[in-house]
Amino acid sequence: MKIRFDFKKECYCIDLKRAIIFSAMFLAVGMLTAFCSGSTYIYITLLLPNFALGRGVFVVLWTLFYITFGFTLEIILSTRCVLHKEKLVCLFIFTVALGYLWFPFFFGANAFFLSFLICVMISVMTFVTLKKFLRINKLVSVIMGVYFVWLLYCCALNFCICLLN
Numbered sequence: 001m002k003i004r005f006d007f008k009k010e011c012y013c014i015d016l017k018r019a020i021i022f023s024a025m026f027l028a029v030g031m032l033t034a035f036c037s038g039s040t041y042i043y044i045t046l047l048l049p050n051f052a053l054g055r056g057v058f059v060v061l062w063t064l065f066y067i068t069f070g071f072t073l074e075i076i077l078s079t080r081c082v083l084h085k086e087k088l089v090c091l092f093i094f095t096v097a098l099g100y101l102w103f104p105f106f107f108g109a110n111a112f113f114l115s116f117l118i119c120v121m122i123s124v125m126t127f128v129t130l131k132k133f134l135r136i137n138k139l140v141s142v143i144m145g146v147y148f149v150w151l152l153y154c155c156a157l158n159f160c161i162c163l164l165n
Contacts, residue, residue: 014078023070030066037104047164069096072140079137095125116158123151
């Protein structure tokens with residue numbers, strides 16, 4: 001099933017079935033990473049800053065991000081006239097893969113400082129990806145922009161957890 005979007009003079013057609021498959025793949029890898037990395041219950045035992053969100057909020061937000069990553073990938077793949085599309089897709093996949101790397105270091109190894117450094121690296125890569133996507137597709141840029149802001153929050157939270165624990 002194909003869906004056509006018109007977004008501020010941008011017109012593209014995405015394959016909804018493929019977008020759902022991509023979303024399911026990103027979500028499955030996220031769940032597998034979480035399952036293999038140890039218990040998230042350590043989060044409730046940590047000293048947390050006042051701005052820390054509850055564990056359930058993280059689950060909901062990460063689930064939404066993984067789903068939007070699938071649609072982001074499909075939008076990029078379906079956008080016409082993109083130079084070096086393969087490189088952009090690789091950059092995006094690499095950025096998301098870095099996000100999966102954070103989880104085992106934070107929850108599995110309790111390496112809070114190392115996980116903070118990984119979070120900073122993910123934020124930098126997301127910013128680079130966002131800048132590349134700005135030239136190509138506004139909707140994908142908005143999605144990556146929201147993800148980047150979320151990562152800044154995660155970096156601040158992770159840094160405070162390093163200091164407090």
